[in-house]
Amino acid sequence: MRRSPFALFLRRLYLAASDLHPGVLAGLLVVHMAASYAALALAGEPDLTPPTAFLYWYATTASTVGYGDLSPKGPAGRLVTILFVMPGAIALFTAGIARVFAGLSGRWRRRRMGLGRYSMMRGHTVLVGFDAERTPRMIAEILADAPGAEIVLVATQPLDGDATTHRFVHAGALTSADDLARAGIDRAARVVVYAPSDAETLAATLAVTAANAAGHVVCFLRDRYAARLLSVHCPQVEVVVTPAAELVVKALNDPGASRLIAQLASHTDEGATLYATTARTVETFDAAAARLRAAGAVLVATCAAGGASPVFDPAATVASGDRLFYIARGRISA
DSSP states (O other): OOOOHHHHHHHHHHHHHHTTOHHHHHHHHHHHHHHHHHHHHHTTOTTTOSHHHHHHHHHHHHTTOOOSSSOOOSHHHHHHIIIIIHHHHHHHHHHHHHHHHHHHHHHHHHHHTTOOOOTTOOSOEEEESOOTTHHHHHHHHHHHHSTTOOEEEEESSOOOTTOSSOEEEEOSOTTOHHHHHHTTGGGOSEEEEOOSSHHHHHHHHHHHHHHOSSSEEEEEESOHHHHHHHHHHOTTSEEEEOOHHHHHHHHHHSTTHHHHHHHHHOSSSSSOEEEEEEOOSOEEHHHHHHHHHHTTOEEEEEEOTTOSOOBOOTTOEEOTTOEEEEEESSOOOO
16 A cells, blocks of 8 residues: 555654654754743743743753743743643753763764774874784884874774774775775875785785875785785885794894894884984985984985885985985984
């Protein structure tokens, strides 16, 4: 049986009212306030009919604060207040408060389950993939270098969404465009892809670069052939490969070198750390090194703007836009 448009409208109105829809509540509030104002005017309550006085009295009545400085004086006005104004105003106020708290509670539950949306964030860091041991260390390193940095973690595992160090997005897959969009991947300044396997890392990195062409993307791979393949197809991505064999030989030939390299890579260990900044002027390598030395840093390498391979060349000329790699106890501005 086909229902009439009026019946469908009434059904939609009933469903919206049963769900405490904000539009329905606002409409009922306007209607009840107008009816209350008209009833008080007919009951002869001159103290309550000025608009500002009525709004003030209605708000204190609805919230049950009841300061008592304004109140109906006549029997008719008091009956209108008892039988119509107070029940309706208090019910609407209670329903509105319940709706607000339900919305806040639902939003908190969604965020806790990783269903929140952070697409309006800008300039933040997104971590794609989760490793129980390394991901917390990466977050700690990021915050040690930039306290207060905004971090969004995208993972397929159900994790705790109450973490104070980062926000969490629960994804069906690390390549899901919708889930990456919820993490604000297109506006992120930095992205780290660290999936459980190289195949997932490759796929997730391609999904990230398809959505974000301006941010700095770094991914971790275990296989050198996979790293070479990604470097060919996505040259803008910085690929990090485990240098386990090189570190072992370096520690063998130069005792203590592995510990020094680990210290230079960490922001949480005491001592100096390796940083990078962008040159703003044209000068020689020695001149740039002298200026950094005056600031308490040691220049170790430079990289041409748009290049990917830092080099140590004291005879080189540093151009504006080049990257300067230096060792210091703290980050130095350009």
